[in-house]
Amino acid sequence: MSKNIVIAGAGVSGLTLAERLTSSGEDVSVTVLEKEDCPGGLARTFERDGFLFDIGPHRFHTSDTDVNNYLLEILGDDHVTINRSSNVYMAGKYRSWPLTMKSVAGLPMPVLFRSFLDLFRGKSEVEHPTFADYVISKYGKNIYNYFFRGYTEKFTGCSADTLHIDWAEAGVNRAVIDKNVKTDDLFSLLKSVLIPKPVSTAFYYPSYGGIQTFCDKQAERIQNNGGRIMYGCRALGVETVDGRVSGVETADMGVIKADHVYWSAPVSILFPDAGFRFMDTLLCNIGLSKRQNNNYQWCYFGQEDILFSRLTVPRNFRADTVPLESDSLIVEITLNNQEQRDNPKILKDRLIHELEGVNALRASDIIFIDWQVVPQTYPLYDLDYRKRFSELLLPEGLDLTGRCGSFWYNNMDHSIGEALAISSGQVYSKDFWK
Ligand SMILES: Cc1cc2nc3c(=O)[nH]c(=O)nc-3n(C[C@H](O)[C@H](O)[C@H](O)COP(=O)(O)OP(=O)(O)OC[C@H]3O[C@@H](n4cnc5c(N)ncnc54)[C@H](O)[C@@H]3O)c2cc1C
CATH class of the missing domain: 3.50.50.60 (FAD/NAD(P)-binding domain)
Incomplete structure (x- = not known):
């Protein structure tokens, strides 16, 4: 048998x-x-009128x-085989990720100064560290407040004090896929920025x-x-x-x-x-009639007042994921309330306004927005x-x-x-x- x-x-x-x-x-x-x-x-991949949209950016790297x-x-x-090119949007500007000296130098002076002082502060031991404790102990309170807290709370819909440290360990390593780029703590982050090692971040993607x-x-x-x-x-x-x-x-x-x-x-x-709770993600898959100026494959958005947490540009994975001369964007938004879940299109005006605000598209070039609610995308x-x-x-x-x-x-x-x-x-x- x-x-x-x-x-x-x-x-x-x-x-x-x-x-x-x-x-x-x-x-x-x-x-x-x-x-x-x-x-x-x-x-999996959604298709509409010759445009292909994965569930956010998907690359094979191992x-x-x-x-x-x-x-x-x-x-x-x-x-x-494609070379990675990812960005992070901070202080109103697109900056390459992992951070370079040039992109860090453009951050507001008070943030840089306070983060610098954090390097010399003693670390307090906490018995059962949360996500927040972990990130503060590694990068200092200023970088935590400036980027990690807002991004994480917007992304997960949970207070950073209620998240397990595994979320930090898995999440931070996930963003940096090359082991040469050490971001284990503020000192190594600083060293990676000041003395960058060559980063090889090639990944595989299907050819069709x-x-x-x-x-x-x-x-x-x-x-x-x-x-x-x-x-x-x-x-x-x-x-x-x-x-x-x-x-x-x-x-x-x-x-x-x-x-x-x-x-x-x-x-x-x-x-x-x-x-056991999971996050649900709204994907706004946008078809555009003309090329826009987005040079990254994907970009993280930490600011709490911006609706989305990441944008992906499929043509920067492979040119034929969009029809000739066209463009597209995949917008990821964590669904945090029932009203948005039942009718995600209520977000449309705000979405377009904010995408224009970060120069990700021109509203007049939008052909369609395909709204896809994908349940259970991340374990919480x-x-x-x-x-x-x-x-x-x-x-x-x-x-x-x-x-x-x-x-x-x-x-x-x-x-x-x-x-x-x-x-x-x-x-x-x-x-x-x-
Ligand atoms: C936005 C985003 C970006 C990502 N980017 C990357 C990346 O760049 N690189 C990378 O390597 N990974 C990436 N990942 C992670 C990657 O997608 C997952 O690790 C991987 O796809 C998980 O595969 P799985 O089979 O374990 O789980 P799943 O893909 O969740 O498979 C579970 C399957 O079960 C099915 N199912 C659910 N309920 C039932 C039911 N009741 N009965 C029958 N079937 C059911 C689902 O439809 C699904 O097909 C990303 C994930 C997300 C959400």
Whole structure:
């Protein structure tokens, strides 16, 4: 009898696992359940009138050889290598990120002076440090107040005092993808600015379509290997017999029998009372009739009085993500209230006004705005999330995996790395930011 493996979720994590298991030669029957009508999850791509929009910027970058080899195995020749060019918008100006001497010199003098004094202040030890304690101890109160607090509170919708330090450790490392750029504390940040080391930040991107091309290729392989992907199939929970998993209950297709379940859909579906919260993101995908002057691939916006937290320019990933001579912008806004969630278009006037205010577009060039609410984009790391997660009682034969399944603020390469490890019987370390 072959073993029935059911995977909830056809994101990068579920697909990598299914692809590896179906090509392992083992006697397994693999079924993937996906609530959407396409693969990809957070790494999927929306298309409108010849414009392609990923869910924010999506790049493949890894220092893990196995993950790198796997990426190239799936993409084959269908990839391009691009140099990163990201910005941060501070004090009314676009500045390159990681920060350079030139961009720092343009910051307001009082901020520079007070931050300089912070270098010489003693650090106070806190017993249970929060996000705020952590960032202040690393970068000083001024840089914290000037950038990190506003950005984080706008981005998460939570007070920085109520966030776990993991949010800082994962988040800061995420922004700086080259290990040469040391930003561990104010001294190393200053050193990186004064004596910059050459930064190689090349990353992969598919040579056609958007980031979802990678997932489409995985899905095709799974089906060619005899695996099954059921789209439009919402998993509701797992069924058990004597404390062991026996199947996955679905919304419209009854119970799908399983000897083993890998769950990459949000963990909050299985444990609704455990208090795991996620952020929801509004993407405003804007098609523009003419080229605008945005030279970055993506740019962070920390100011609290600006609605959005990041802008992405798809043509700076690959020129043919927009029709000839056109342009586009992906705007990310965290949805913090029900009114915005129900009718995001109420933000339209403010959005256009602010985009013009930061010179990101000319309103007269807008062809369309495609409003996409993407639920469960980031896990929210509150102060005792680790404890609550460790106390979950899982039935035998159930594993939580991936970004939402294991409540893990990760990147695609981490979801892939974990799935590769599982499929070869190894354990993957999730504290990648340490
Ligand atoms: C704005 C943004 C930018 C990012 N940029 C990058 C980047 O540049 N580089 C990078 O490497 N990573 C990036 N990431 C992270 C990356 O997208 C994720 O790490 C990765 O896609 C997670 O894959 P996953 O399979 O673990 O989870 P998911 O993609 O969340 O997959 C879970 C799947 O489960 C499905 N599902 C949910 N509920 C159910 C249900 N009830 N039944 C069945 N199916 C269900 C979902 O539709 C989804 O397909 C970014 C993420 C965001 C949000």
